[in-house]
Amino acid sequence: MGAALPQDRPVIVGGGLAGLLTAVHLAPLPCVVLTTGGLAEHTSSVLAQGGIAAALDPGDSPLLHALDTLHAGAGLSDPSTAERITAAAPAAVEHLTALGARFDRRPDGVLALGLEAAHSRHRVAHAGGDATGHEVLRAAIAAVRAMPSITVLERTRALRLITDDDGRVAGVVVAADGVPDVIRTDRVVLATGGAGGLFRHTTNPTGSRGQGLSLAARAGAELRDLEMVQFHPTALDVGLDPMPLVSEAVRGEGARLVDAAGDRLLGDDLAPRDVVSRAVFVEIRRGGRVFLDAREVLGAGFAAHFPTVAAACRAAGIDPTRDPVPVRPAAHYLMGGVSVDGRGRTTVPGLWAVGEVASTGLHGANRLASNSLLEAAVCARWVAADLAGQEGRRRPRPGGPSHLPRWAAVPAGGAEELRTLMSETVGVLRDGAALTRAVDRLAATVARTGPDATDDATLVALLLATSALRREESRGAHTRTDFPEAAEPHHLTLTLEDGLGGLLAPAPRRSAS
CATH class of the missing domain: 3.90.700.10 (Succinate dehydrogenase/fumarate reductase flavoprotein, catalytic domain)
Structure with missing residues (x-):
């Protein structure tokens, strides 16, 4: 990969808003940001037309914002998470403004607030009319470029997480120009976005196929409510x-x-x-x-x-x-993701997740408009604070693996076939027969190649289809024509801990309360 890679510092996988703001908040603690393209390439953040929701009007309040969020979430949103994030929303907008983001304003200089679906108040701050993502990402990139503590490795893909004998993060296998190498670290943040590229019709970059979900699953992390895909x-x-x-x-x-x-x-x-x-x-x-x-x-x-x-x-x-x-x-946003707590910690020690790849409990079964950039901005600060707090309690750096794991980022020659299958079976309207067909086909591919060698896109597609098959109810973005009524609110979780058999085994329901 050319020059020696930086070692023994937090690694942030993803160059969208969530990842870059995490790096900004970490300063002056040194960190590394990995992005598969140049900064601002291959991210959903830059495509976001909607704005950032925040209770900035005197006639509004964070509580009203939280209530709208919970109503849209259809029983799967966590009330305390919604209240905590909406309470932090005004400060997040102020921070982005301080970084140089130019939000639209009225002639008197006050922020111009728009109204979007399911909001009870005008509370959406925009930039450039419908170019909010582009503008806030521009400001975040400028801040990152100005901070010597942040090393950005462009056109570099994270292939696998390395864990030690205790299941803790010990490093990241990365590749630039197809050449693999290892960054030793005991702190990794996934900020990889969603999985809209698995579907034939999507507003996401077509390369967004759930890479962060695969990284987390292969490391043993719990995934939650993956069936909750929002179609714009x-x-x-x-x-x-x-x-x-x-x-x-x-x-x-x-x-x-x-x-x-x-x-x-x-x-x-x-x-x-x-x-x-x-x-x-x-x-x-x-x-x-x-x-x-x-x-x-x-x-x-x-x-x-x-x-x-x-x-x-x-x-x-x-x-x-x-x-x-x-x-x-079109497939637009993944409400489910890697299970995290209020600090962004996953179930794997040393692994955090932030932004669309994370399941914080904010979005539930149906994301409220313009809450995604908000979640990225707010949670990035919390993840960075927790990461920085680990600095004095770090574990010794373990030795390297005897060999690098095998990998495949996309199915060989089968990406379009996979996208068609997902759109036909795990789309806006779903039923058990179609979902079973998808699971059977995807599971056969995984069984043939072995879970370790299966490409990331096929593995994530199987996870999504399995989750959709298991949720035998209709709730929010998940509509089962064969189960049109809602059941008691509950989360669905998956891990790869028990291999393919464990993935496809029936999962117990967990209450959403």
């Missing part, structure tokens, strides 16, 4: 991959979802995302098309309000001031 109801349906997002804020400004005849699809266009996604999906599945009509409410002002969406439409030959915009649901 309004991705621009013009044949692009990934699909450009049409921000929920467009509906917040009054745009309406309509069918091909121009009739309204829903009575409430700002209903929770799972409700809207199902309605749009059902219309498309029966052969229709769905459009977002903003002509009357925005007209010539569309581009000024939503320049990113307007540019994507123009590139596809659509003029949103005169044409309805074609949309469809």
